[in-house]
Amino acid sequence: MLLFYPRNEKLYMVCFSFAEGPLAWALIVWRCSLVFNSMDKIVSVFIHLLPGLVFFTIRWWDPVYFAAMHSEGTISRESWPYTENKSYLWTWLFIVPLVVYSIWQLLYFLVVYVLRRQRLLRDPEVMTSYRELSKKAQKANNMWWRLSGLLGDQNRLFMYTVLQAMFTLATTALTVPIFLSYELHVIFQMLKVSAAVWNGGNFLLEVMPKQVILKEKKKMEMHPIQDRTQVQNLVEADKSSEVVES
Secondary structure, three states: OOOOOOOOHHHHHHHHHHHHOHHHHHHHHOOOOOOOOOHHHHHHHHHHHHHHHHHHHHHHHOHHHHHHOOOOOOOOOOOOOOOOOHHHHHHHHHHHHHHHHHHHHHHHHHHHHHHOHHHHHHOOOOOOHHHHHHHHHHHHOOHHHHHHOOOOHHHHHHHHHHHHHHHHHHHHHOHHHHHHOHHHHHHHHHHHHHHHHHHHHHHHHHHHHHHHHHHHHHHHHHHHHHHHHHHHHHHHHHHHHHHHHO
């Protein structure tokens, strides 16, 4: 959208909030890992990381885009965009993105859990955001899994919705100070990259060896069964050959 409306600072601020709000913080909270031999993990990291880097570059380092932002009747603006007006910033970096996000979440809920409810009940393999995230949380047995179970397993979806709302509110609010401070924005970029690299290193050094060991154990457990099957096949073959000879 910004390609078609490069002078629309309000649209830019809303997109900035999405890129550096819930999307960016999900990389840290859900421990996205930069693992180069896993296409799924690389794509996940890039989806959460690259939009924020693009908006960071536009916000602080792109003189062409910076010059394109000007108020009506003036050639340029000393303070872009209205950084002296905090109500303006909170409106377009916090309130409007929350409204848009809430509408999207409502439509998602209606489509997935109302219109397509029977499909979900019939096929547990169909992945939704809740199923995917809860699966990861349960496997890791982390804080999010324990929090979502405070009201019992039957209310995990409700607790997930509450936690998601709290997460969205907090991370969207943080976009305002990030937008105002170059130093804070740089630190945030470093934090995101460091988290992805750290999680990737932990995966390669801790998770992957455990997966290999578990796979080898399964192979060891399967070998005796295969050996017995081969022996039985040989015995049956010998018996059949004896019958043919007789």
